[in-house]
Amino acid sequence: MSKLVGDKKFMERTLISDAPRMIGQYVKLAGWVNSRRDHGKLIFIDLRDRTGVVQIVVIPDKESAYQNAKDIRSEFVVEIEGLVKERPGGLEKDAKTGKIELEAAKITVISKVEAELPFDVAKSELDANLNTLLDNRNLVLRNKKINDIFKVYAEMIKSYGDVMRENSFLEIKTPKILSAATEGGANFFKIKYFDRDAYLAQSPQFYKQAGVGAFERVFEIGTVFRAEPHFTTRHVNEYTGLDAEMGFIDSFSDVMDALEKVMQRMLLDISKNCQAELSEYAAGELLFSDKFPRLRLTEALEILDKEYGKKSEDVDIDPEGERLICEWAKKNHNSDFVFLTHYPVSVRPFYSMPSVDGQYTETFDLLFRGVEIASGGQRIHDYEQLRSSIVKHGLKPEDFEHYLDIFKLGMPAHGGWGLGSERIVQKILALGSIKEAILFPRDVKRITP
Numbered sequence: 001m002s003k004l005v006g007d008k009k010f011m012e013r014t015l016i017s018d019a020p021r022m023i024g025q026y027v028k029l030a031g032w033v034n035s036r037r038d039h040g041k042l043i044f045i046d047l048r049d050r051t052g053v054v055q056i057v058v059i060p061d062k063e064s065a066y067q068n069a070k071d072i073r074s075e076f077v078v079e080i081e082g083l084v085k086e087r088p089g090g091l092e093k094d095a096k097t098g099k100i101e102l103e104a105a106k107i108t109v110i111s112k113v114e115a116e117l118p119f120d121v122a123k124s125e126l127d128a129n130l131n132t133l134l135d136n137r138n139l140v141l142r143n144k145k146i147n148d149i150f151k152v153y154a155e156m157i158k159s160y161g162d163v164m165r166e167n168s169f170l171e172i173k174t175p176k177i178l179s180a181a182t183e184g185g186a187n188f189f190k191i192k193y194f195d196r197d198a199y200l201a202q203s204p205q206f207y208k209q210a211g212v213g214a215f216e217r218v219f220e221i222g223t224v225f226r227a228e229p230h231f232t233t234r235h236v237n238e239y240t241g242l243d244a245e246m247g248f249i250d251s252f253s254d255v256m257d258a259l260e261k262v263m264q265r266m267l268l269d270i271s272k273n274c275q276a277e278l279s280e281y282a283a284g285e286l287l288f289s290d291k292f293p294r295l296r297l298t299e300a301l302e303i304l305d306k307e308y309g310k311k312s313e314d315v316d317i318d319p320e321g322e323r324l325i326c327e328w329a330k331k332n333h334n335s336d337f338v339f340l341t342h343y344p345v346s347v348r349p350f351y352s353m354p355s356v357d358g359q360y361t362e363t364f365d366l367l368f369r370g371v372e373i374a375s376g377g378q379r380i381h382d383y384e385q386l387r388s389s390i391v392k393h394g395l396k397p398e399d400f401e402h403y404l405d406i407f408k409l410g411m412p413a414h415g416g417w418g419l420g421s422e423r424i425v426q427k428i429l430a431l432g433s434i435k436e437a438i439l440f441p442r443d444v445k446r447i448t449p
Contacts, residue, residue: 011081017051020100022084029054029102030079030110032142033072034122043069045104046097046122047080048142055087055101056080068107074122075142077111080104130433137440137449148277149437152270153425157221159269160242160421163262169219169244174207176200176223180399187228200225203418205351206403208245209379212414213406219244224418229444233433234319234371234423238442245379245416252353252362252378255415256339259366259374260292263337270428281429292337292366293329300325300340315344323370340365350393351386353378353415366417369427376417383407 014027031049038044043066045056058069065082072078082104118136119128121143126133133140140146161171181188181199189200204220211218224241244262249255267286271278295303300317304310308324317325317340329338342360345352352361363377380386386407390397397404425437435441440449 013079015051016047016049016054019054019084019102020098023086023100024084026081026083026105027102028079028081029056031077033074033076033078035074035120036069036072045069045072045080047078047102048122053097055097056082056104057101058104058107062105065104065107068109069104072107072109073113074117074120075113075139076109079106079108079110081106130435134435134441134446135449141439145280146436148280149425149429149431150439152274152277152429153421153437155270155273156266156421156424157242159266160262160419161219161221162269163265164219164244167217167258167261169217169246170211170215172208172211172215172218172220173222174201174204174211174220176225178206179402187226189225189227202226203241204243205349205418206406208243208416209351209403209411209414210406212245212247213409213411216247216412217245221421231444232319234426236422236434236438236441236443239434239438240421242419242421243416244419245414247412247414249378249413249415252341252364252376252415255376255378255417256292256294256341256364256366259376259417259419260337263292263366263368264288266424267428278429281431283429286428287330287334287336289333289335292339293333293335294339294341294364295325296342297340297344297360298342303328316347319371322367322372326367326370329367336369338367340367345392348377350389350395351379352389353380354389362415366419368424371423371427372420373423373427374417374419376415378413378415381407381411381413 011028013030014022016029019027029047031047034046034048034053036043036045041060043058045058046053047056058066060066080102082102084100085103087099087101117139119126121139124145126140126143177193178199178201181202188202191198191200201224203224204222208218208220220243222241224239226237228235246255246258271286297317298315301312304321304324307328310321310324326338329335341364342355343363345354345359345361348361348363352363354361361377365372366374380389383404387397387404390400422434422437426434431437
């Protein structure tokens with residue numbers, strides 16, 4: 001556990017997770033002080049690193065270590081050298097700190113805490129409201145339960161990339177500064193780009209369609225910006241989208257089939273690799289069949305009327321309707337997922353492929369546990385049809401010149417989806433707000449930390 005560098009001997013750091021295999025050996029641990037407790041003349045420190053927590057025992061006989069330990073408090077960053085021992089049989093072996101302890105011989109303070117902490121981050125549950133937790137995000141992220149949200153998130157991102165590559169999708173990275181608003185409308189952020197106006201990307205839509213023209217199948221994990229003044233538990237103004245686009249489809253059913261397989265794989269990977277993290281939350285069993293139920297939007301509205309007495313004045317569905325139709329899907333199909341299809345032309349972007357009747361579109365939303373997590377469908381691939389659709393949506397073709405140029409070069413029938421990563425984690429872990437699933441969230445009021 002040590003090595004020579006020049007004429008000096010240095011001890012390598014041991015991770016806490018490796019320490020149980022090193023009983024009887026002298027090691028160096030490093031991390032954050034989770035807590036410090038004094039029992040008579042003994043000082044106990046719970047030390048935390050990225051792999052776990054271990055108990056440190058400091059005895060008066062080790063005078064230098066003992067004096068340093070007296071000044072230590074929560075969240076100090078320290079290095080501790082000492083002997084790994086099995087915890088005495090007469091003591092209860094703590095589930096959190098394990099079956100071993102380190103008898104400290106040397107303690108070095110790397111960094112002190114310069115201010116009073118607003119709460120004890122070592123507690124399993126932090127007693128503070130959401131705004132306080134977000135205002136103190138750097139500290140809050142050290143809490144194990146909150147930290148574990150992002151282990152689930154990381155597994156989801158890894159799984160998405162894995163399954164996409166396995167199905168011949170090429171990962172691309174698209175621009176986030178655009179010359180025109182992708183979706184039209186007003187929900188975009190306008191910025192100054194040198195001597196002209198530009199916009200933050202509402203989606204990678206235009207560029208992933210261009211990707212189909214070059215690579216047939218593409219996907220992206222990237223940032224999306226929406227200037228929507230929402231104050232809900234499901235909306236933020238910057239989020240990470242899991243996007244995909246695929247060419248040579250026969251219909252938008254091919255896109256739903258692909259997304260269905262992707263979601264199944266992601267949830268299986270999370271269930272398999274994040275059991276400890278899931279157990280900390282009221283996650284519940286993830287329910288889905290081989291085929292997610294698929295309903296036309298008009299059928300869903302009829303079910304809401306008949307089963308729940310909920311009527312809709314427009315051919316569209318609100319958040320309460322999404323929640324209720326998911327309740328219906330779980331009851332009747334044992335599924336946490338349901339596809340709603342054929343949204344009206346009036347509520348879909350101009351690039352959406354219209355259905356034969358011209359009133360609806362070959363598009364879908366995927367709902368999961370009461371909330372929309374994905375939107376997608378087939379896109380218009382014919383130049384003249386696309387140009388006409390832009391005009392019908394009250395937009396100017398000249399504003400989309402470079403986008404339209406893609407379709408002058410020959411494009412296959414294609415479609416894809418945009419999937420909201422944070423909403424997936426929010427619903428899996430039953431978090432109260434989507435902001436809890438974002439490292440540093442951005443909403444109408446919050447642009448720091």
